[in-house]
Amino acid sequence: MGFTAFLYTALRFLQIYREIGGDELALAFLSFMFLSLSQLCVLLSILSSDIRIATALYVATATTAIASFTIMIVQRHIENKMYIMVPTILLILVPDIVAGLLSSYVAIEAKRSIRLFLLMLSLSYYLRALAVVASVEFTPILLLISESVRSTSAVALAVHNSLKVSRLWAESEVGLR
């Protein structure tokens, strides 16, 4: 019901947009299409018997709703062509950015070399998020840099932690004797 209602509204916007143009109608069409997709995802997530597909659709429900409401908010508050900022706003909503912000926060409170390694890890998340909105030709190089930074920091953290744990373990072994 919700799906068809939003889809119908979106198509009406598209129909009039094709007649007279107008950015507002194009944006309204997009936001209602995303709302309609969101409703479809809800429906399919309930109907799906496969747990993985159901979970993916459940997540897609919120994601498409976020896209729809973001377009609406931008359309409501920005009168000129500033809606080209939409990709930047969506960037903030990318889980990688959330992971980056959280790891940055953890890094600030961390000490010595751990702070550096965590900041490297944060940087890798930011680069991954940037790859999402960057133009196609930059995506592979950004992902490559991101993966290099991530793996380097992960190995550094792993080595540091292992050495620390093994040293502590060795010290405790000595202490026990």
Next chain:
Amino acid sequence: MGRKRSRIEIVFKVLEILIQGETNPTKLATLVNMPYDRLVKLLRELEERKIIEMNSSRKTRFIRITDKGIRLYEELKKVLDLLDDYGLI
């Protein structure tokens, strides 16, 4: 300073005036409250899409709304109402 009118609001205003009867571009520009050159450009677009007709047989050009234009006016009224409900216009 008032909010800048969107394209669909201007088109709606043009159609709203024309639905009351035919008029000439100069008078229409005054009624719609927009520069003459910009209005003529818009009117040409609407004419190409057969939403309005421009009668050039007389000395003064007269513009009238077509049946397609009347249908579009009714559609636009509903759409603008909906956009207004969502606070999008």
